[in-house]
Amino acid sequence: MSLSPGHRQRKAAQTLARIEETLRRQDRQFVRWLGECGAALALDPALEAPLQALAGRLADLAGGDTAASGEELVRAVNRLRRSLEAAAGVSPSDWDFADPSSLALDAGSRRFFPGVRAYLDDVRSPFNVGSIFRTADAFGVAELLLSPFTADPAHPRASRSAMGATAVIPWRRQAVAELPAAPPGIALELRGQNLDDFEFPECGVVFIGSEELGVSPEGLSRCAHRVSIPMLGAKGSLNVGVAFGVFMNAWRAALVRRGCATVQNPCRLGTDGL
Structure with a gap:
């Protein structure tokens, strides 16, 4: 059974959130997957053009010949997943925003x-x-x-x-x-x-x-x-x-x-x- 566009967007945002956490810990094991995910989302007809552009940007950063910095990837993932959440009608609370300085106090x-x-x-x-x-x-x-x-x-x-x-x-x-x-x-x-x-x-x-x-x-x-x-x-x-x-x-x-x-x-x- 196929998922509705809104359900797919929420699932994609949840997956990106988990990968963003690994990137914040300097773990780059999922970078290649990010490139593939971004490329697929960029071609998703259910997404509006601004979301497709964000997905394409992530694909370029994660799938290019020159690996992007961790900071660039984190920001690209964060922008895409927050935009997917907004498109799916998910409103984040204040405590949902990750603070990079709180990872290891x-x-x-x-x-x-x-x-x-x-x-x-x-x-x-x-x-x-x-x-x-x-x-x-x-x-x-x-x-x-x-x-x-x-x-x-x-x-x-x-x-x-x-x-x-x-x-x-x-x-x-x-x-x-x-x-x-x-x-x-x-x-x-x-x-x-x-x-x-x-x-x-x-x-x-x-x-x-x-x-x-x-x-x-x-x-x-x-x-x-x-x-x-x-x-x-x-x-x-x-x-x-x-x-x-x-x-x-x-x-x-x-x-x-x-x-x-x-x-x-x-x-x-x-x-x-x-």
Whole structure:
């Protein structure tokens, strides 16, 4: 029984996705097959001209006398498979996009500011939790502290949006009542001091509240500062993960200007369950 054009396109996209993964690992065993596949798709009458052109381009790169670079092949495969998915009505989610830097992360290579931490105060969305992990790793957060009701970083959606960061940044569960009095807490909230005017400390814990309710009253009681991001739009709000990124970039920049050094430590500072 022959497959419908849409079914063929989805199957081809799925196969190309698996081969793209091998190319990202510098494995070129399927390059010849890619050339044959591209040539066949370029002649497929069910495909529109732009898709046929992309397939022909892949065939030229993979089947030519001079082997294309891995980067060229990966991009050609990616463009073709994403275009096939779109033609078949498949819409990718944010976590479906592969990040080449997440293929083999080394926890010992990450640099961070030893006095910088973040507390996730009932952040409920696994996607947001994963995004915060990725951002925390990027901007040098030493450790993440998670409230008992914050979503599990091991949730599949969190793992996907974290792009490997949950495996390299230390984290643990801790109730607000269990937090030490020092260093000072900083609530990222509405109606606070303008972020542009805030004097960032070398040691501190930024509190990130829930998507619906913000930082809890218990969390606010542990914060010496309340800081807000200035906004110009009609909506006047940001996704919690985006807001955390804006805040952390400002904190990182302030510490760099002050000459605060980062450290590199191959030992994890503490992970939930250890």
